[in-house]
Amino acid sequence: MFVITLSYLVAIDRIDEAMDAHREWLDGQYEDGVFLASGAQVPRTGGIILAAGLERPELEARLALDPFRQKGLAAYTIVEFEPRKVAPGLERLQS
Structure with a gap:
């Protein structure tokens, strides 16, 4: 797993x-199944x-x-x- x-x-x-x-590029990554979540930092610096x-x-x-x-x-x-431990429902994130 990666945090970018x-x-x-x-x-x-x-x-x-x-x-x-x-956002169009992001959509393609989600369609391919490799991105799990994305969003702006708060404050919006990245x-x-x-x-x-x-x-x-x-x-x-x-x-x-x-x-x-x-x-x-x-x-x-x-x-x-x-990921060694995950919340219920997120087990697919574990290697």
């Missing part, structure tokens, strides 16, 4: 201009994505296609971890 942190590198108006394309079901190189290749990355709007930090 996006940190915005530009003013929020530039982020907003690219948001539709970013975003968080939870991903599972793929290896790190594939995740990095997918992130490279995010319009935010392609336009230099955000930096990405990837943290990989193995």
